[in-house]
Amino acid sequence: MKKMKIVVAASGASGVNLSIKIMHLLPASVEKHFIMSENSKIVLSQEMNDVTTHNNKNISASIASGSFGVDAMIIAPCSMNTLAKIACGISDNLITRCAAVMIKEQKKLILAPREMPFSAIALENMHKLSSLGIIIAPPVMAYYSQQQSLDDMENFVIGKWFDLLGIPNNLYQRWHIEES
Template sequence: MKIIVGISGASGAALGIKFLHALPSEHKKHLIISEHAQIVLEKEENTVLHQNNEIWASVASGSYGADAMIITPCSMNTLAKIACGIADNLITRAASVMIKEQRKLILIPREIPFSPIALENMLKLSRLGVIIAPPALAYYGEQTTLEEMENFMMGKWMDLMGIENTLYKRWDDK
């Protein structure tokens, strides 16, 4: 499976990096990081990363054949651009291609509360087949640490992509 992980400039960009590392190694992974995410990561993680201006990259083409794309976190700016068809950087271009090719696109909007404009954009994208999956916790899994909570969310996102994982305790009949 070919998977694109986009990280836009919302706080919590480190979760996108954790998700990338949690993906099984047999999958081909592409990482796209916006300039604002780079700034957030540098401040939160002291990490220097590449920029989001490589619009010519393979993942900007439908013929590349990416199977899925997740943007975690997805800023409201990035979400709005995708909803309006603005493809002015590699993240938004790759997302546009995923919609055009009717491939799996998952957005992880992190900024709360959601404004009515953001909710309208999410509804519009949802009607186009985009999956909107904010980082929401479950209370049945008995998570007690931040890492367990993050693993639950990342496991649910992998479930949406059809990737088997054991990152969280699943509901059972017992």
């Protein structure tokens, strides 16, 4: 069976811990590739020994080609700058180039914008990308899973992203109603 290939990217420093946690929680059965923008390099790549890390300036990296066969990509956090570049088709670094490849290859692309509140321009860009099939999934909390800590909240968000990627997980308590 072919190993699923996932690219995880972090653009913007706020919330970069989510992308690091995604990398740690992805199952060993997934081939992991990681990109950090210059603004998000707060964690050393040596901390992730089962991950291929890529320099964001290396636009000719293997993952920048459709023929490499990446199955999905998530950008978490996704800065408004990166989101706008993707919406306008600008591929000036490896993160935006990989996103462009996901779009042209009609592969799953999840963007987790971290800004709040969203400006009208950001919402317009998100609408444009959503109409192309890109999944816009900001890190939004839900309360039905009864999180007790920041770790629980992060697991909930990452579990929801894994659900979107088709990666089985038990990271959060799922919704259920007691039958009477």
